[in-house]
Amino acid sequence: MSQSRLVPPSGRLGVLLPGMGAVATTTIAGVMLARRGLGLPVGSLTQMGTLPLRRANGAEEVPLKEAVPLAGLHQLAFGGWDLFPDDALASATNAEVLSEKHLGLVAEELRAVKPMPAVFYPEFVRRLHGTHVKSAPSKAHMVEQVREDVRRFLRDEGCDRAVAVWCGSTEVYREASAVHQTIERFEDGLRHDSPEISNSQIYAWALLQEGVPMANGSPALTLDFPAMYELARERGVPIAGKDFKTGQTLMKTIVAPGLKTRMLGLRGWYSTNILGNRDGEVLDDPDSFRSKEVSKLGVLESILHAGEHPALYGNVAHKVRIDYYPPRGDQKEGWDNIDLFGWLNYPMQMKINFLCRDSILAAPIVLDLALLLDLAKRAGMSGMQDWLGFYFKAPMSPAGTLPVHDLFAQHSRLHDALRRIAREEA
Numbered sequence: 001m002s003q004s005r006l007v008p009p010s011g012r013l014g015v016l017l018p019g020m021g022a023v024a025t026t027t028i029a030g031v032m033l034a035r036r037g038l039g040l041p042v043g044s045l046t047q048m049g050t051l052p053l054r055r056a057n058g059a060e061e062v063p064l065k066e067a068v069p070l071a072g073l074h075q076l077a078f079g080g081w082d083l084f085p086d087d088a089l090a091s092a093t094n095a096e097v098l099s100e101k102h103l104g105l106v107a108e109e110l111r112a113v114k115p116m117p118a119v120f121y122p123e124f125v126r127r128l129h130g131t132h133v134k135s136a137p138s139k140a141h142m143v144e145q146v147r148e149d150v151r152r153f154l155r156d157e158g159c160d161r162a163v164a165v166w167c168g169s170t171e172v173y174r175e176a177s178a179v180h181q182t183i184e185r186f187e188d189g190l191r192h193d194s195p196e197i198s199n200s201q202i203y204a205w206a207l208l209q210e211g212v213p214m215a216n217g218s219p220a221l222t223l224d225f226p227a228m229y230e231l232a233r234e235r236g237v238p239i240a241g242k243d244f245k246t247g248q249t250l251m252k253t254i255v256a257p258g259l260k261t262r263m264l265g266l267r268g269w270y271s272t273n274i275l276g277n278r279d280g281e282v283l284d285d286p287d288s289f290r291s292k293e294v295s296k297l298g299v300l301e302s303i304l305h306a307g308e309h310p311a312l313y314g315n316v317a318h319k320v321r322i323d324y325y326p327p328r329g330d331q332k333e334g335w336d337n338i339d340l341f342g343w344l345n346y347p348m349q350m351k352i353n354f355l356c357r358d359s360i361l362a363a364p365i366v367l368d369l370a371l372l373l374d375l376a377k378r379a380g381m382s383g384m385q386d387w388l389g390f391y392f393k394a395p396m397s398p399a400g401t402l403p404v405h406d407l408f409a410q411h412s413r414l415h416d417a418l419r420r421i422a423r424e425e426a
Protein backbone atom coordinates (compact mmCIF):
# COMPACT_ATOMS: atom_id res chain seq x y z
CA MET A 1 0.00 0.00 0.00
CA SER A 2 1.40 3.40 -0.93
CA GLN A 3 0.94 6.10 1.67
CA SER A 4 1.79 9.76 1.97
CA ARG A 5 1.08 12.21 4.80
CA LEU A 6 -2.51 12.19 5.93
CA VAL A 7 -4.76 15.03 4.88
CA PRO A 8 -7.07 15.98 7.79
CA PRO A 9 -10.83 15.33 7.40
CA SER A 10 -11.85 18.98 7.29
CA GLY A 11 -14.93 20.32 5.47
CA ARG A 12 -17.99 18.43 4.32
CA LEU A 13 -17.82 14.93 2.86
CA GLY A 14 -20.39 14.01 0.20
CA VAL A 15 -21.68 10.43 0.47
CA LEU A 16 -23.09 9.44 -2.92
CA LEU A 17 -25.29 6.36 -3.05
CA PRO A 18 -26.30 5.10 -6.50
CA GLY A 19 -29.53 3.20 -5.74
CA MET A 20 -31.57 4.88 -3.01
CA GLY A 21 -33.67 1.92 -1.84
CA ALA A 22 -33.87 0.10 1.48
CA VAL A 23 -30.17 -0.07 2.37
CA ALA A 24 -29.31 3.48 1.29
CA THR A 25 -32.24 5.15 3.05
CA THR A 26 -31.74 3.08 6.23
CA THR A 27 -28.14 4.30 6.24
CA ILE A 28 -29.04 7.93 5.62
CA ALA A 29 -31.83 8.03 8.22
CA GLY A 30 -29.65 6.19 10.74
CA VAL A 31 -26.80 8.69 10.40
CA MET A 32 -29.26 11.59 10.73
CA LEU A 33 -30.68 10.03 13.91
CA ALA A 34 -27.28 9.10 15.36
CA ARG A 35 -25.77 12.53 14.88
CA ARG A 36 -28.66 14.08 16.77
CA GLY A 37 -28.28 11.57 19.57
CA LEU A 38 -31.62 9.92 18.67
CA GLY A 39 -30.27 6.45 17.88
CA LEU A 40 -27.15 4.32 18.36
CA PRO A 41 -25.10 3.34 15.28
CA VAL A 42 -24.94 -0.32 16.37
CA GLY A 43 -22.85 -2.58 14.13
CA SER A 44 -20.56 0.21 12.95
CA LEU A 45 -16.90 -0.34 13.80
CA THR A 46 -16.03 3.27 13.05
CA GLN A 47 -18.60 4.55 15.55
CA MET A 48 -18.62 1.85 18.23
CA GLY A 49 -15.35 -0.09 17.77
CA THR A 50 -11.90 0.22 19.28
CA LEU A 51 -8.42 -0.35 17.91
CA PRO A 52 -5.77 -1.98 20.11
CA LEU A 53 -2.67 0.24 19.94
CA ARG A 54 0.69 -0.39 21.58
CA ARG A 55 1.53 2.32 24.08
CA ALA A 56 4.52 2.85 26.40
CA ASN A 57 2.61 1.20 29.27
CA GLY A 58 1.24 -1.74 27.21
CA ALA A 59 -1.60 -2.21 24.72
CA GLU A 60 -4.55 0.10 24.96
CA GLU A 61 -7.98 -0.12 23.30
CA VAL A 62 -8.50 3.27 21.69
CA PRO A 63 -11.88 4.24 20.17
CA LEU A 64 -11.39 3.75 16.46
CA LYS A 65 -12.52 7.25 15.58
CA GLU A 66 -9.82 8.65 17.89
CA ALA A 67 -7.11 6.29 16.67
CA VAL A 68 -7.45 7.42 13.03
CA PRO A 69 -8.74 10.76 11.72
CA LEU A 70 -12.21 9.97 10.34
CA ALA A 71 -14.80 12.44 9.10
CA GLY A 72 -17.50 13.00 11.74
CA LEU A 73 -21.17 12.19 11.16
CA HIS A 74 -21.99 15.92 11.24
CA GLN A 75 -19.72 16.47 8.24
CA LEU A 76 -21.63 14.07 5.96
CA ALA A 77 -23.96 15.25 3.16
CA PHE A 78 -25.98 12.59 1.34
CA GLY A 79 -26.92 12.32 -2.32
CA GLY A 80 -27.52 9.66 -4.93
CA TRP A 81 -29.32 8.41 -7.98
CA ASP A 82 -32.39 6.24 -8.46
CA LEU A 83 -34.76 5.02 -11.18
CA PHE A 84 -37.68 6.36 -9.18
CA PRO A 85 -38.03 10.01 -8.18
CA ASP A 86 -39.02 9.32 -4.54
CA ASP A 87 -37.06 11.39 -2.02
CA ALA A 88 -35.29 9.57 0.83
CA LEU A 89 -38.32 9.90 3.13
CA ALA A 90 -40.73 8.39 0.57
CA SER A 91 -38.27 5.64 -0.35
CA ALA A 92 -37.58 4.79 3.34
CA THR A 93 -41.34 4.73 3.99
CA ASN A 94 -41.85 2.30 1.08
CA ALA A 95 -38.99 0.11 2.25
CA GLU A 96 -40.69 -0.35 5.67
CA VAL A 97 -37.40 -0.96 7.46
CA LEU A 98 -37.49 1.88 10.01
CA SER A 99 -40.57 2.78 12.01
CA GLU A 100 -42.70 5.84 11.25
CA LYS A 101 -41.65 7.18 14.62
CA HIS A 102 -37.96 7.03 13.72
CA LEU A 103 -38.50 8.47 10.25
CA GLY A 104 -40.69 11.23 11.66
CA LEU A 105 -37.82 12.51 13.80
CA VAL A 106 -35.70 13.30 10.71
CA ALA A 107 -38.48 13.68 8.12
CA GLU A 108 -37.52 17.15 6.90
CA GLU A 109 -33.85 16.25 6.45
CA LEU A 110 -34.78 13.05 4.61
CA ARG A 111 -37.24 14.84 2.33
CA ALA A 112 -34.41 17.11 1.18
CA VAL A 113 -32.38 14.15 -0.15
CA LYS A 114 -33.68 13.72 -3.69
CA PRO A 115 -32.22 11.23 -6.15
CA MET A 116 -30.65 12.42 -9.38
CA PRO A 117 -31.98 10.69 -12.53
CA ALA A 118 -30.44 7.26 -13.05
CA VAL A 119 -28.30 5.74 -15.75
CA PHE A 120 -30.52 2.86 -16.77
CA TYR A 121 -30.12 0.31 -19.51
CA PRO A 122 -32.94 -2.04 -18.45
CA GLU A 123 -31.35 -5.23 -19.78
CA PHE A 124 -29.14 -5.25 -16.64
CA VAL A 125 -32.07 -5.20 -14.15
CA ARG A 126 -35.04 -6.74 -15.90
CA ARG A 127 -37.57 -6.67 -13.08
CA LEU A 128 -37.62 -2.87 -12.65
CA HIS A 129 -39.20 -0.27 -14.94
CA GLY A 130 -37.73 3.08 -13.98
CA THR A 131 -39.25 6.44 -14.78
CA HIS A 132 -36.55 8.77 -13.46
CA VAL A 133 -33.78 8.07 -15.95
CA LYS A 134 -31.27 9.93 -18.08
CA SER A 135 -31.13 9.78 -21.83
CA ALA A 136 -27.94 10.23 -23.82
CA PRO A 137 -26.72 9.44 -27.33
CA SER A 138 -24.08 7.00 -26.01
CA LYS A 139 -22.69 5.40 -22.86
CA ALA A 140 -19.74 7.82 -23.09
CA HIS A 141 -22.24 10.70 -22.83
CA MET A 142 -23.84 8.96 -19.83
CA VAL A 143 -20.46 9.00 -18.08
CA GLU A 144 -20.19 12.75 -18.77
CA GLN A 145 -23.66 13.34 -17.30
CA VAL A 146 -22.80 11.47 -14.10
CA ARG A 147 -19.53 13.43 -13.80
CA GLU A 148 -21.50 16.66 -14.12
CA ASP A 149 -23.94 15.39 -11.43
CA VAL A 150 -21.02 14.80 -9.06
CA ARG A 151 -19.56 18.27 -9.60
CA ARG A 152 -22.96 19.93 -9.18
CA PHE A 153 -23.66 17.95 -6.00
CA LEU A 154 -20.31 18.98 -4.48
CA ARG A 155 -20.95 22.65 -5.38
CA ASP A 156 -24.54 22.70 -4.12
CA GLU A 157 -23.72 20.90 -0.86
CA GLY A 158 -20.50 22.81 -0.20
CA CYS A 159 -18.46 19.59 -0.04
CA ASP A 160 -14.72 19.43 -0.69
CA ARG A 161 -14.77 15.77 -1.61
CA ALA A 162 -17.03 12.71 -1.90
CA VAL A 163 -17.13 8.93 -1.60
CA ALA A 164 -19.62 6.54 -3.19
CA VAL A 165 -21.13 3.19 -2.19
CA TRP A 166 -23.17 1.29 -4.79
CA CYS A 167 -26.50 0.42 -3.16
CA GLY A 168 -28.34 -0.23 -6.42
CA SER A 169 -30.07 -3.44 -7.44
CA THR A 170 -28.10 -6.55 -8.34
CA GLU A 171 -27.43 -6.60 -12.07
CA VAL A 172 -27.49 -9.74 -14.22
CA TYR A 173 -24.46 -12.01 -14.06
CA ARG A 174 -21.67 -11.09 -16.47
CA GLU A 175 -18.01 -12.01 -16.62
CA ALA A 176 -15.31 -9.54 -17.58
CA SER A 177 -14.83 -9.50 -21.37
CA ALA A 178 -12.40 -7.92 -23.82
CA VAL A 179 -13.87 -4.46 -23.29
CA HIS A 180 -13.00 -4.65 -19.56
CA GLN A 181 -9.29 -5.29 -20.04
CA THR A 182 -7.76 -1.81 -20.51
CA ILE A 183 -8.74 1.84 -20.12
CA GLU A 184 -8.55 2.36 -23.90
CA ARG A 185 -10.81 -0.60 -24.68
CA PHE A 186 -13.33 0.41 -22.04
CA GLU A 187 -13.47 3.99 -23.35
CA ASP A 188 -13.87 2.69 -26.87
CA GLY A 189 -16.69 0.47 -25.58
CA LEU A 190 -18.37 3.49 -23.98
CA ARG A 191 -18.23 5.43 -27.26
CA HIS A 192 -19.63 2.46 -29.19
CA ASP A 193 -22.30 1.49 -26.65
CA SER A 194 -20.79 -1.90 -25.89
CA PRO A 195 -23.57 -4.18 -24.58
CA GLU A 196 -21.02 -5.53 -22.05
CA ILE A 197 -20.87 -2.20 -20.18
CA SER A 198 -23.45 -2.10 -17.38
CA ASN A 199 -25.17 0.73 -15.53
CA SER A 200 -23.06 0.28 -12.41
CA GLN A 201 -19.86 0.34 -14.48
CA ILE A 202 -20.91 3.66 -16.03
CA TYR A 203 -21.35 5.20 -12.58
CA ALA A 204 -18.07 3.72 -11.40
CA TRP A 205 -16.16 5.05 -14.42
CA ALA A 206 -17.57 8.55 -13.88
CA LEU A 207 -16.96 8.51 -10.11
CA LEU A 208 -13.36 7.34 -10.43
CA GLN A 209 -12.70 9.94 -13.14
CA GLU A 210 -13.91 12.55 -10.65
CA GLY A 211 -11.51 11.14 -8.01
CA VAL A 212 -14.36 9.72 -5.90
CA PRO A 213 -13.50 6.47 -4.05
CA MET A 214 -16.13 3.76 -4.48
CA ALA A 215 -17.28 0.54 -2.84
CA ASN A 216 -19.63 -1.99 -4.43
CA GLY A 217 -22.31 -3.36 -2.11
CA SER A 218 -23.87 -5.63 -4.71
CA PRO A 219 -22.44 -8.82 -6.23
CA ALA A 220 -22.37 -7.50 -9.82
CA LEU A 221 -19.32 -6.88 -11.98
CA THR A 222 -18.84 -3.17 -11.23
CA LEU A 223 -15.28 -2.49 -10.06
CA ASP A 224 -13.45 -5.80 -10.22
CA PHE A 225 -11.87 -5.90 -13.67
CA PRO A 226 -8.51 -4.78 -15.06
CA ALA A 227 -9.60 -1.50 -16.72
CA MET A 228 -11.21 -0.29 -13.50
CA TYR A 229 -8.16 -1.24 -11.41
CA GLU A 230 -5.97 0.65 -13.87
CA LEU A 231 -8.19 3.73 -13.73
CA ALA A 232 -8.31 3.64 -9.90
CA ARG A 233 -4.53 3.56 -9.69
CA GLU A 234 -4.10 6.22 -12.36
CA ARG A 235 -6.55 8.59 -10.65
CA GLY A 236 -5.23 7.78 -7.13
CA VAL A 237 -8.62 6.48 -5.98
CA PRO A 238 -9.25 3.60 -3.55
CA ILE A 239 -11.93 1.04 -4.45
CA ALA A 240 -13.45 -1.90 -2.55
CA GLY A 241 -15.96 -4.71 -3.03
CA LYS A 242 -18.05 -6.66 -3.34
CA ASP A 243 -21.48 -7.61 -1.96
CA PHE A 244 -22.12 -6.51 1.63
CA LYS A 245 -21.57 -9.35 4.10
CA THR A 246 -24.77 -9.23 6.15
CA GLY A 247 -27.09 -12.13 7.08
CA GLN A 248 -26.45 -15.72 6.22
CA THR A 249 -22.94 -15.29 4.82
CA LEU A 250 -21.93 -13.32 7.90
CA MET A 251 -22.99 -16.28 10.05
CA LYS A 252 -21.27 -18.73 7.70
CA THR A 253 -17.96 -16.88 8.01
CA ILE A 254 -18.33 -16.89 11.81
CA VAL A 255 -19.29 -20.59 12.20
CA ALA A 256 -17.06 -22.19 9.53
CA PRO A 257 -13.77 -20.86 11.00
CA GLY A 258 -14.92 -22.26 14.37
CA LEU A 259 -15.45 -25.76 12.93
CA LYS A 260 -12.14 -25.55 11.10
CA THR A 261 -10.29 -24.38 14.23
CA ARG A 262 -11.58 -27.44 16.11
CA MET A 263 -10.72 -29.73 13.13
CA LEU A 264 -14.33 -30.91 12.87
CA GLY A 265 -15.30 -32.31 9.49
CA LEU A 266 -17.96 -31.05 7.10
CA ARG A 267 -20.06 -33.01 4.61
CA GLY A 268 -22.51 -30.39 3.51
CA TRP A 269 -23.97 -26.95 4.07
CA TYR A 270 -27.42 -26.16 2.73
CA SER A 271 -28.53 -22.52 2.98
CA THR A 272 -31.91 -21.16 2.03
CA ASN A 273 -33.55 -17.76 2.49
CA ILE A 274 -36.90 -16.07 2.07
CA LEU A 275 -36.88 -12.37 1.32
CA GLY A 276 -39.68 -10.05 0.28
CA ASN A 277 -38.22 -6.64 -0.48
CA ARG A 278 -37.36 -5.10 -3.86
CA ASP A 279 -33.92 -6.72 -3.68
CA GLY A 280 -35.69 -10.09 -3.36
CA GLU A 281 -37.85 -9.26 -6.37
CA VAL A 282 -34.78 -8.41 -8.49
CA LEU A 283 -33.06 -11.63 -7.33
CA ASP A 284 -36.10 -13.59 -8.52
CA ASP A 285 -34.65 -13.10 -12.02
CA PRO A 286 -32.33 -16.13 -12.43
CA ASP A 287 -29.60 -14.02 -14.08
CA SER A 288 -29.50 -11.55 -11.18
CA PHE A 289 -29.58 -14.46 -8.73
CA ARG A 290 -26.61 -15.99 -10.55
CA SER A 291 -24.50 -12.94 -9.53
CA LYS A 292 -25.53 -13.51 -5.92
CA GLU A 293 -25.01 -17.26 -6.05
CA VAL A 294 -21.46 -16.95 -7.36
CA SER A 295 -20.68 -14.44 -4.64
CA LYS A 296 -22.16 -16.61 -1.86
CA LEU A 297 -20.67 -19.95 -2.95
CA GLY A 298 -17.00 -18.96 -2.85
CA VAL A 299 -16.98 -18.54 0.91
CA LEU A 300 -16.41 -22.03 2.34
CA GLU A 301 -13.60 -23.05 0.02
CA SER A 302 -11.19 -20.38 1.21
CA ILE A 303 -12.02 -20.87 4.91
CA LEU A 304 -11.67 -24.65 4.95
CA HIS A 305 -8.53 -25.14 2.82
CA ALA A 306 -9.82 -28.48 1.53
CA GLY A 307 -6.51 -29.20 -0.22
CA GLU A 308 -4.68 -29.35 3.11
CA HIS A 309 -7.44 -31.31 4.89
CA PRO A 310 -9.00 -33.69 2.34
CA ALA A 311 -10.29 -36.09 5.02
CA LEU A 312 -12.27 -33.29 6.67
CA TYR A 313 -13.27 -30.98 3.82
CA GLY A 314 -12.52 -32.82 0.59
CA ASN A 315 -16.13 -33.53 -0.30
CA VAL A 316 -18.44 -30.75 0.87
CA ALA A 317 -21.83 -30.24 -0.80
CA HIS A 318 -22.64 -26.53 -0.64
CA LYS A 319 -25.99 -25.15 -1.86
CA VAL A 320 -27.47 -21.67 -1.61
CA ARG A 321 -31.07 -20.68 -2.39
CA ILE A 322 -33.00 -17.41 -2.20
CA ASP A 323 -36.77 -17.32 -2.61
CA TYR A 324 -38.73 -14.14 -3.19
CA TYR A 325 -41.62 -14.22 -0.73
CA PRO A 326 -43.39 -10.82 -0.63
CA PRO A 327 -45.10 -11.05 2.82
CA ARG A 328 -41.70 -11.08 4.51
CA GLY A 329 -40.58 -7.62 3.28
CA ASP A 330 -37.09 -6.66 4.47
CA GLN A 331 -37.25 -9.15 7.35
CA LYS A 332 -35.36 -11.98 5.78
CA GLU A 333 -35.34 -15.45 7.27
CA GLY A 334 -32.43 -17.76 6.60
CA TRP A 335 -32.10 -21.46 7.40
CA ASP A 336 -28.82 -23.31 7.38
CA ASN A 337 -28.49 -27.04 7.70
CA ILE A 338 -24.92 -28.05 8.42
CA ASP A 339 -23.90 -31.70 8.22
CA LEU A 340 -20.70 -32.07 10.18
CA PHE A 341 -18.78 -34.98 11.64
CA GLY A 342 -16.51 -35.63 14.59
CA TRP A 343 -14.40 -38.31 16.30
CA LEU A 344 -14.34 -41.50 14.18
CA ASN A 345 -16.51 -39.81 11.55
CA TYR A 346 -19.70 -39.85 13.65
CA PRO A 347 -22.22 -37.50 12.00
CA MET A 348 -23.85 -34.48 13.65
CA GLN A 349 -26.14 -31.72 12.45
CA MET A 350 -26.46 -28.08 13.25
CA LYS A 351 -29.42 -25.86 12.25
CA ILE A 352 -29.23 -22.10 12.21
CA ASN A 353 -32.42 -20.10 11.84
CA PHE A 354 -31.46 -16.45 11.48
CA LEU A 355 -34.36 -13.98 11.50
CA CYS A 356 -32.40 -10.95 10.50
CA ARG A 357 -33.17 -7.55 9.08
CA ASP A 358 -31.16 -7.11 5.95
CA SER A 359 -30.89 -3.36 5.80
CA ILE A 360 -30.30 -3.06 9.56
CA LEU A 361 -27.18 -5.20 9.06
CA ALA A 362 -26.13 -3.44 5.85
CA ALA A 363 -26.45 0.20 6.98
CA PRO A 364 -23.45 0.21 9.36
CA ILE A 365 -21.37 -1.35 6.58
CA VAL A 366 -22.26 1.47 4.19
CA LEU A 367 -21.30 4.07 6.79
CA ASP A 368 -18.00 2.36 7.66
CA LEU A 369 -17.05 1.91 4.01
CA ALA A 370 -17.76 5.57 3.27
CA LEU A 371 -15.63 6.78 6.19
CA LEU A 372 -12.80 4.27 5.66
CA LEU A 373 -12.54 4.86 1.92
CA ASP A 374 -12.35 8.59 2.59
CA LEU A 375 -9.60 7.89 5.15
CA ALA A 376 -7.75 5.70 2.65
CA LYS A 377 -7.88 8.41 -0.01
CA ARG A 378 -6.58 11.02 2.43
CA ALA A 379 -3.80 8.58 3.37
CA GLY A 380 -2.73 8.44 -0.28
CA MET A 381 -3.91 4.87 -0.86
CA SER A 382 -5.28 3.92 -4.27
CA GLY A 383 -6.56 0.92 -6.22
CA MET A 384 -8.02 -2.24 -4.64
CA GLN A 385 -8.27 -2.04 -0.83
CA ASP A 386 -8.32 -5.71 0.13
CA TRP A 387 -8.08 -4.84 3.87
CA LEU A 388 -11.76 -3.82 3.59
CA GLY A 389 -12.67 -7.45 2.75
CA PHE A 390 -14.18 -7.68 6.28
CA TYR A 391 -17.30 -6.00 4.93
CA PHE A 392 -17.86 -8.17 1.85
CA LYS A 393 -19.18 -11.58 0.81
CA ALA A 394 -16.89 -11.73 -2.22
CA PRO A 395 -13.84 -9.70 -1.19
CA MET A 396 -11.53 -8.44 -3.92
CA SER A 397 -8.05 -9.90 -3.79
CA PRO A 398 -4.92 -9.38 -5.90
CA ALA A 399 -4.66 -11.54 -9.02
CA GLY A 400 -3.44 -15.06 -8.26
CA THR A 401 -4.42 -14.96 -4.57
CA LEU A 402 -7.47 -16.45 -2.88
CA PRO A 403 -9.67 -13.94 -1.03
CA VAL A 404 -9.79 -14.22 2.76
CA HIS A 405 -13.33 -15.04 4.00
CA ASP A 406 -12.76 -15.90 7.66
CA LEU A 407 -14.34 -12.97 9.53
CA PHE A 408 -11.69 -13.02 12.25
CA ALA A 409 -8.78 -13.10 9.80
CA GLN A 410 -10.46 -10.23 7.91
CA HIS A 411 -10.85 -8.31 11.15
CA SER A 412 -7.12 -8.64 11.91
CA ARG A 413 -6.24 -7.35 8.45
CA LEU A 414 -8.56 -4.40 8.88
CA HIS A 415 -6.96 -3.58 12.23
CA ASP A 416 -3.44 -3.98 10.81
CA ALA A 417 -4.20 -1.50 8.03
CA LEU A 418 -5.75 0.96 10.47
CA ARG A 419 -2.76 0.63 12.81
CA ARG A 420 -0.44 1.44 9.90
CA ILE A 421 -2.50 4.56 9.18
CA ALA A 422 -2.53 5.47 12.90
CA ARG A 423 1.29 5.17 13.02
CA GLU A 424 1.59 7.37 9.94
CA GLU A 425 -0.65 9.90 11.66
CA ALA A 426 1.44 9.78 14.87
Ligand SMILES: NC(=O)c1ccc[n+]([C@@H]2O[C@H](COP(=O)([O-])OP(=O)(O)OC[C@H]3O[C@@H](n4cnc5c(N)ncnc54)[C@H](O)[C@@H]3O)[C@@H](O)[C@H]2O)c1
Pocket residue numbers: 018019020021022023024081082083084095118119120121125128166167168169170171199200217218219243244245246247277278279357358359361362
Ligand atom coordinates in the same frame (compact mmCIF):
# COMPACT_ATOMS: atom_id res chain seq x y z
N1 LIG B 1 -29.48 -5.62 2.50
C1 LIG B 1 -28.51 -6.48 2.55
O1 LIG B 1 -28.26 -7.15 3.55
C2 LIG B 1 -27.62 -6.64 1.37
C3 LIG B 1 -26.55 -7.52 1.48
C4 LIG B 1 -25.70 -7.68 0.42
C5 LIG B 1 -25.91 -6.96 -0.73
N2 LIG B 1 -26.96 -6.13 -0.83
C6 LIG B 1 -27.13 -5.44 -2.09
O2 LIG B 1 -27.34 -4.07 -1.88
C7 LIG B 1 -28.13 -3.56 -2.94
C8 LIG B 1 -29.27 -2.74 -2.37
O3 LIG B 1 -30.15 -3.56 -1.62
P1 LIG B 1 -31.57 -2.98 -1.17
O4 LIG B 1 -32.16 -3.97 -0.24
O5 LIG B 1 -31.42 -1.57 -0.76
O6 LIG B 1 -32.37 -3.05 -2.54
P2 LIG B 1 -33.55 -2.08 -3.03
O7 LIG B 1 -34.19 -2.79 -4.16
O8 LIG B 1 -34.39 -1.61 -1.90
O9 LIG B 1 -32.75 -0.79 -3.56
C9 LIG B 1 -32.04 -0.79 -4.75
C10 LIG B 1 -32.36 0.50 -5.46
O10 LIG B 1 -31.51 0.60 -6.61
C11 LIG B 1 -32.25 1.26 -7.61
N3 LIG B 1 -31.56 1.05 -8.87
C12 LIG B 1 -31.50 -0.06 -9.64
N4 LIG B 1 -30.73 0.18 -10.74
C13 LIG B 1 -30.29 1.46 -10.63
C14 LIG B 1 -29.48 2.30 -11.45
N5 LIG B 1 -28.98 1.85 -12.59
N6 LIG B 1 -29.24 3.56 -11.03
C15 LIG B 1 -29.76 4.03 -9.86
N7 LIG B 1 -30.56 3.29 -9.07
C16 LIG B 1 -30.81 2.02 -9.45
C17 LIG B 1 -33.64 0.67 -7.48
O11 LIG B 1 -34.60 1.51 -8.08
C18 LIG B 1 -33.80 0.57 -5.98
O12 LIG B 1 -34.42 1.72 -5.43
C19 LIG B 1 -28.58 -4.77 -3.77
O13 LIG B 1 -27.72 -4.94 -4.87
C20 LIG B 1 -28.37 -5.91 -2.82
O14 LIG B 1 -28.16 -7.15 -3.47
C21 LIG B 1 -27.83 -5.95 0.19
